[in-house]
Amino acid sequence: MGTTVESAQLAAGSDEDRLVVTDGAVIVLDGATAHDPAMPSAGAYVDFLAADLARTIGESSSLADILARSIARAVDVLGIEPGAAPSSTVALVRIEPDVVDVLVLGDSSVIVGLRTGAVDVHTDDRLPRLQLPEADLFRRFLADGQGYSGRHQKVLQELQVAERARRNRPDGYWIAEADPRAAEHALRVRYPRDQVEWIVAATDGAFDLVPTLGVSWPEVANMSTRQLEHLLRDVHIWEAEVDPDGQALPRAKRHDDKAVAVVRIADRTES
Known part of the structure; x- marks a missing residue:
């Protein structure tokens, strides 16, 4: 297909x-x-969704239909x-002979670098x-500056209860959970393949934190797997040593799981 993929995870x-x-x-998933x-x-x-999507994502159906069936x-x-089930964000990228398909549901992200620069x-910022x-x-x-204390945990519990009341509703937000209709509300975009140079897919643990290191997404797109692994470790160190109490960048946990994948698409006009 003329593509290369580099990826890294840090749990x-x-x-x-x-x-x-x-x-x-x-396929990138981030279980809540x-x-x-x-x-x-x-x-x-997320184990089930990951395995099922890996089996079906190559089908001719739209990514939304594939996700709904999963x-x-x-x-x-x-x-x-619904309402009593675990949930997960979803970021899907499918490279076809002439088209690049992208689907995002929840706060995992897909960054697309075009050949125009x-x-x-x-x-998905609906939540x-x-x-x-x-x-x-x-x-x-x-x-x-109150940090990750017992009171913080209580605040998070109250937040999740409030979020669950608005989950997968027209006046709320949409996420992969136990209602297949959520897939219909995913953000979807298609690009002519020849317009795309690279794609980065990342969970929020990477997407939200990488910019704090002064690293741009085009720079990330040029990294090897080993360099991506080092990048995620650098983010982890920043969390632990620079902002251990979440004061500079408020976040649910000092350390979140981190996953990032880079897809580079060869220019078929070059010989």
Whole structure:
């Protein structure tokens, strides 16, 4: 297909990111950490979605239809129900002979570098746009220097309860969970293949933190797997040594799982 893929992952405590590279596609999932003890871990859910999507992403259907069917199968196999199920962000990239297909659901992101030099960033910001009071409290709590304490955990639990009440609703936000209809609301974009030079797909643990190191996405797009591994370790060190209490960059955990994949597409006009 004239593509090369480099990728790296760095797990934190939850280890619920999944990154799968298939022939012509990249799948990136970020299972939501269950801060609310009433909610199950996302591990089994993202394992199932990753394996099922890897098996079906090469089909001729749209990425949204493929994702919807994977969610439906997860419901059947795992016996989960809307509102009481684990959830995950989804970033899918499929390289076809003439087209590059991108799907984003939740706050994992896909960055597309065009041969014109333009860089398009695709990320789903519908959840933060809700401006939930609990989310504002969570950020202020950390920005005020109160750190990752027992009170912080209680604030996160309250936030997840508030988010769950708005999950997969027209007046809320959409995420892979137990309602296959969520796939219809994913952000989708198609590019003529010849216009695309590179693609980066990343979970928020990488996407939100890489810019703090002063590294641009075109620079990331030129990295080897070993360099990507070093980059994620540098992010981890920044979290631990520069901002251990989440004061400069408020985030749910000191260390989140991190996954990043780089797809480089050969220019077929060159010989």
